[in-house]
Amino acid sequence: MKFDRPAGHNPIDQLRVVGKPTDRIEGRLKTTGTAPYAYERHDVVPDQAYGFVVGSPVPKGHIERIDIRGAKASPGVIAVVTTLDMPRLEKGPMNAAYLFGGAEIQHYHQAIAIVVANSFEQARAAASLIRVNITGQSGQFDLSTQVADAPLAHGKIPPLDRVGDFDSAFATAPVTFDQTYTTPDQSHAMMEPHATIAAWEGGKVTLWTSNQMIAWARRDVATALKIPPENVRVDSPYIGGGFGGKLFLRADAVLAALGARAAGRPVKVALTHPFLMNNTTHRAATIQRIRIGATRDGKITAIAHESTSGNLAGGGPEAAVSQTRLLYAGANRLTSMRLAHLDLPEGSSMRAPGEAAGMMALEIAMDEAAEQLGMDPVQFRILNDTQVDPEKPDRQFSRRQLVKCLQLGATHFGWNRRNSRPAAVREGDWLIGMGVAAGFRNNLVTKSGARVRLGDGGLVTVETDMTDIGTGSYTIIAQTAAEMLGVELGQVKVSLGDSDSPVSAGSGGQWGANNATAGVYAACVKLRRTVARKLGLDPDMAIFAGGHVQAGGRHFGLADATRDGELVCEDAIEYGDLDKKYQQSTFAGHFVEVAVDAFTGEIRVRRMLAVCSAGRILNPKSARSQVIGAMTMGVGAALMEELAVDRSRGYFVNHDLAGYEVPVHADIPHQDVIFLDEVDPISSPMKAKGVGELGLCGVSAAVANAVYNATGVRVRSYPITLDKYLDHLPQVL
Template identity: 65%
Template sequence: MKFDTPAVRNPIDRLKVVGKATPRIDGPLKTTGQAPYAYEQHAAAPGAVYGYIVGAAIAKGRIEAIDHVAASAAPGVLGVVTAQNAGKLDVGAFYVARALAGPEVDHYHQAVAIVVAQTFEQARAAAGLVRVRYARGEGAFDLALAKETAQLLPAKPAQASGIGDFDGAFAGAPVTVDAMYTTPDHAHAMMEPHATIASWSGDQLTLWTAIQLVGWGLRDIAKILGMPKENVRIVAPFIGGGFGGKGSILCDAVLAAVAAKQVGRPVKVALQRALMFNNTTHRAATIQRIRIGATRDGKITAIGHESWSGNLGERPEAATAPTRILYAGANRMTRLRVAHLDLPEASAMRAPGEAPGMMALEIAMDELAEKLALDPVALRILNDTQVDPESPGKPFSRRQLVECLQMGAQKFGWDQRSATPAARREGRWLVGMGMASAIRGAPVIKSAARVSLGKDGGVTVETDMTDIGTGSYTILAQTAAEMLGVPLSTVVVRLGDSRFPEGAGSGGQFGAASSTAGVYAACVKLRAMVAQRLGFGAGELEFADGRVRSGGNSRPLLDAVAQGELQAEDAMEYGDLSKRYAQQTFAAHFVEVGVDAATGEIRIRRMLAVCAAGRIINPMAARSQIIGGMTMGAGAALMEELVVDRRAGFFVNHDLAGYEVPVHADIPHQDVIFLDEVDATIGPLKAKGVGELGISGVPATIANAVYNATGVRVRDYPITLDKLLAHLPPVA
């Protein structure tokens, strides 16, 4: 099915099921421990043995020798796989880093071996007997030192943009901001570790694995192992969080597959938590310079954003993305530069680009507002634009940023904020408010599904779309129930299996809008098959309450399957609407904090997000996604930092004890408001994703609130008390 013109009224618009707050249909399985995650697929792979990965002890250099004689002779050991006996492994299409080091070592904790044994304990004990001799090499581990050698890649125009005369306009602006900001490396720190069970049957490989995009995984594992995609099956029905870190195949899947081939048994591999931080991907640290010039009444005349990040390959963190589209301004410049670093590979993490970019941009906007003596909300409203500022003829499909800002200010009580920093005290606490805008793209991609109508009236939806804790099972069931006029309880959704039609996968905030559109397309085809079975003509059909109506005729839906079930498969493909319209989601975030005047301790008191993100398919799940993003934003603002040992080249705090993330005590009441919105250019459901909008802008909101509370401007995240203590106002 092709979506190339804006949606008109269709069966989804009845909103009998879609748009209703609906508990997660997979919730009972998860809360009772019955949802099988990758490592728990015991019944699927009987006789599975255990693999334990040995990580490199250096960050850069060569392996001179590996002695695994003692390990191979240890009790229960079935085999030891290294680069010497693994066979050729090609680099994956999505990730640069090799799954198995040898002889070169790319980064610390890169896998150098996997030990396979009858039990996990035997594999772990034997792994401790593997002896590796290294020749340590010189590596680059410090982004600040590598900044001057960072490259602007001219072959990739997305890394640089320019409109008008930025330098001239900035030089001539009566009011300017020119500041540097830094964000550290971040870890995904999801609950479920990277894990895989691999099993071979002849030349057929099955992987039960934790992966967000099954189609990407199928592509990548086939390339890495040099085998046809048709000979691989990937199964991922439940995933315990990903945040971009499980986008495609990583070393657990590759080494489980290689080891299973060698020992002739299914092999289970789970990355131990301490290995995950250095072995897998992370969000890259950035150094950002933002320059904004404005007239004395607050109109932006020049806006420039430069960002430096480091990586093993040529993929920079796209921190300039929000600056390119969020605010008006005739003269514009953005630059992304990437430096080679021998740290673990950097890649996608929730809202890549927007999350770290707005950590800087929205502080800079706050600084500009202060210089102008203008309210921060008013400044943002003044510089709103209804067209893409880099493509003046391209309007936004829907843009309710101003409405988000106005409603947020009114609901939060923004008029009670003191414009003078450190002016409000409540006992020992300095109290302040902060706000920021948020933007995140609303892409859609091709997504397919298969929908079946059984003789008992049950509906089955099948697609390889995944659910990483976001509610995919529920929104796909809601879509099918709405289209076929049946109760939600009669719909069964089966996800995460490469034998099913290829769906969008979970990532990039495209999953919800794309995958529901794929189910819609399959349901349209199924509705036509039902009409034909019932002898209805080409007139308008109504599917409701288990019946099908056309004109004056009405028949039970079950009559269509009296002679056998019906099954339809289709995909939603897209025309050029994304080129004709700027398709984005928007939010305004507001935060109140208290800062201890003596210790610098920061406590978030309350948080509000007002969002405009198309039709909300399931308000309950969408709210959960937004508050989850807000919580991650709080972590990014106040505590999250992968600390780099710049001599040895690794992340020091590589476990959940050393890498701090927010806990319940850190997060106060959070409120989320969704504006009424449908976006007919996105797809037939007129819905957009929200999973990454919730984090965008939040760290800067907190930074701005801390400044309002204390008068201390921190431009280097995270905002820890050591950055406040020496500058706090005197204790009364």
């Protein structure tokens, strides 16, 4: 189905099932421990052996020799495969670092061997006996020393983008603001480490794995192993968190396949949790300079956002300036991205790549500029709202209610109780502050397919390679099919994550919900017409409701259409150029209240509110969860998350969950979310957009702004830890 005109009225608009707060259909499995994750699939293939991955002990160098004799002789060992056994394996287009093969080391903990044994304990013990001789090489590990020489970063987004004449406008602006902010390297730190069971059958391999993008995984496994894609099957029905860290093929999958081939039996591999930080990918650190020129009454006339990040050869920049091209008005604009070469592990996508880090800086800058202008920060943002793409003023936003998000949020949060003078509110030992930030993230549309089966008794089965990484895909897909075919939710079964099913949008970039359900919509439209024809009804007139189909006064049970056997329809949603004609984005107002201990500086987040404008909300229950989860990650980014770089040894030191701190229960208060009642007919027949990343973008700045309001100390280097502000706190006695 081609979607090239704004959606008119369609069966989804009934909102009989879609749009209702709905418990997850897989909830009983997840809460009872019966949902099967990658490493746990004892039932899929017998005789599984255990693989254990060995990582490089240095960040850069050339391997001279790997001594596997001790490992080979260790009890229970079946096979050892080392990176010297083969040339570099080819990698997919989205990976920068090589996953395996060859003698060159590109980063710390890059995989250099796998040991396969009869038990996990045996494999782990044998892995510790591998001896490696490496000629080390010096590398670059410090972004701050590379900034001056970093070249412009060429990629999907223009590395240097000018509109109007920023330099002149900034030079002549009555009020100017110029500050630099830093964001650190951050880890996805998902709960389930990357894991795969691999089994060969002749030249064909099946991977039971944990991956957000099934079709990409299949393609990249085929590339790495030099086999045709049709000889690869990937199955990933449950994924214990991804956040972008499982978008692209990782070493667990490649090494499980290589280990299984060498061992002659199925092999299961899980990366250890410390490997998440240094073997896989992370969100790269940034240094961002923001300049704002404005009139005395607060109209932005010039805005510049320049960001520098680092990566390995072949890797891209952290696109931290993306939102600044779209979020606020202003005739004269400049954005640029520079990319330094660093020999740290690969920087890649983490939840809201670009905007998450960019908004961390931009939305503090807006707070600072508002204060400099003597304006309320909510009003300053509202004054500089734009309803058109500021770079191409004839291009409108499909739907943009940022102003309403901010106004409604201010009312609900009690923003009028905020004292604009910092460090002026005290409750006992606590300094109290409120902060606000805008939220912004684009809505991306991409082809997505699905197959729908109508079987015995009117049971509907949806099959697509879409994944559910905790986002709620299972449930919204079931809701979509139930709505389209006029059946109850319980009549719909959903099969996800199998590469034998039609290729979907997959999970990433908050594009999953809208595109994947639109693909199911397309397949259901086809099935409705097939059913109608089967029953001799006019397909254009048929009404599907209550398990029945009727048209022209004739009336059948839906199951009657299957009397000659199951009906199967497959289709995909494909998009025209509506995303070119219109800018499709999602918006939020984030509000945070913090209390800072006047004596110790301890920061407690007391209240949080997000007001979101994101098209139709398909399942308000799971969508709200996406947003509160993102808000939680935003608190982590603001207050604690930082991969600490060892600048001499070239790796992330705090490579576990004790050293890399993420928010825990005690850190997170009750969170409120309001979704504006909105549909966006430009986005898809579902009229929905994404929320999972919107909920993160801006939150950290709202926390930072609240800390400033509480204490009067402005920290421009995330995370906001005690060492950066304790000695600047107001006098308490």
